Amino acid sequence: MIGQTAIGVLLVVICALLEGVGQVFLKKSVLGAVRWYLWISFGVAILLLETMIYSEALLFLDVGAAYAISSLNLISVTFMSRYLLREKVTRIRWIGVCLIFVGVSLVAARA
Amino acid sequence: MSIKKNFPIRLAAGLLLAILIDTALQLVWKSAVLSLPNDGSPWLNVQAVLHSPLFLFVIFLMACQFFNWLMVLSNADLSYAQPVTSLSYVSVFCLSVLYLKEATDLIQIAGIALVLAGIWFISQTQHVTQSREREK
Numbered sequence: 001m002i003g004q005t006a007i008g009v010l011l012v013v014i015c016a017l018l019e020g021v022g023q024v025f026l027k028k029s030v031l032g033a034v035r036w037y038l039w040i041s042f043g044v045a046i047l048l049l050e051t052m053i054y055s056e057a058l059l060f061l062d063v064g065a066a067y068a069i070s071s072l073n074l075i076s077v078t079f080m081s082r083y084l085l086r087e088k089v090t091r092i093r094w095i096g097v098c099l100i101f102v103g104v105s106l107v108a109a110r111a
Numbered sequence: 112m113s114i115k116k117n118f119p120i121r122l123a124a125g126l127l128l129a130i131l132i133d134t135a136l137q138l139v140w141k142s143a144v145l146s147l148p149n150d151g152s153p154w155l156n157v158q159a160v161l162h163s164p165l166f167l168f169v170i171f172l173m174a175c176q177f178f179n180w181l182m183v184l185s186n187a188d189l190s191y192a193q194p195v196t197s198l199s200y201v202s203v204f205c206l207s208v209l210y211l212k213e214a215t216d217l218i219q220i221a222g223i224a225l226v227l228a229g230i231w232f233i234s235q236t237q238h239v240t241q242s243r244e245r246e247k
Contacts, residue, residue, distance in 0.1 A: 023189055030185040040181075074194055081190035088240040089190050096232030097190075100197045103225030106218055107200060 008060030012069040015054045020076035022046035024084050031085075067108035074101050122238060125183040126195055132179065133199035136172045138206060143169055187238045194233050200226055 025043030029036040057066055078097045082089040143165035160166045183192050201223050207213040 023193065026181065027184050027189045030181055044177075074197065077193045078190045081188060085189060086240070087188045087190045088237070090236055092232050093190060093194075093236045096229040096236070097194050099225050099229030099232060100194050101229075103222040103227075103229060104197060104200055106222030106225065107204060108222075 004060045008057050008066065009069060011053050011057035012061065012066050013072065015050045015057065015070060016072035016076040018046050018050040018053070019073040020080040022050060023077050024080050027081075027085055064109055068105045071101050071104040071108060074104070118238065119186055122183065122186040125179055125186065126192065128179050129176065129183055129192075129196050130199045130202060132172055132176045133196060134202040134206065136169065136176065137199070137203045138211075139165060139172065140169050141211075188240050191233060191236065191238045195230055197226055198230055 022043045025039045025046060029039035029043065033039055054066070054070070061069075074097050078089060078094070081087040143163060146163065146165060147159050204215075204219065204223055208215050
């Protein structure tokens with residue numbers, strides 16, 4: 001039982017990482033990249049893969065728990081925006097992201 | 112901390128639309144899933160999905176969300192736009208309580224307050240990184 005939960009958590013964490021990469025690809029497509037259509041295509045493909053893995057994760061976890069863990073998406077996206085897209089993520093923005101992360105986790109965990 | 116000037120109306124409209132579409136998507140999707148026949152046959156479920164106006168509406172909303180999101184991203188940082196759209200958690204929560212009569216408790220209300228506080232903090236930052244700052 002613990003093993004199944006661990007697999008579910010691992011799958012949702014992988015989804016959070018894929019969400020970050022997929023969103024970075026979509027952002028790249030609108031930044032004036034030369035082959036913007038490739039960025040969009042790969043971005044959509046990664047987000048579809050994420051959806052499939054998330055569906056698989058729901059076989060191992062309750063929806064509420066999966067939804068709560070998937071709020072890690074916010075942290076993943078912000079981290080990748082900072083280091084892959086070189087966006088200026090100030091301390092204030094990090095505080096905001098962390099508050100939203102905790103808030104969404106609380107709402108989702110009780111759903 | 113200072114409230115930004117020159118906040119583009121197009122971005123504000125795009126973010127508002129993203130939140131509205133996401134809210135509608137969550138509620139319609141849930142209604143669509145609940146309308147499926149509960150006979151346990153995957154093939155009949157696929158057929159029901161393809162013939163269900165609610166599911167077709169879900170796909171339409173997803174397409175609208177995608178194109179609107181690209182427009183939002185072309186006007187704002189990803190690290191700004193994505194957390195702001197978490198406002199849809201608040202709207203879905205409120206509508207679920209008001210219209211679907213779902214139960215709530217103090218922990219969830221505290222969570223909603225934290226989400227709102229977080230969005231306020233994010234709204235105090237610049238919505239877009241200038242290219243010269245990006246190169247640092």
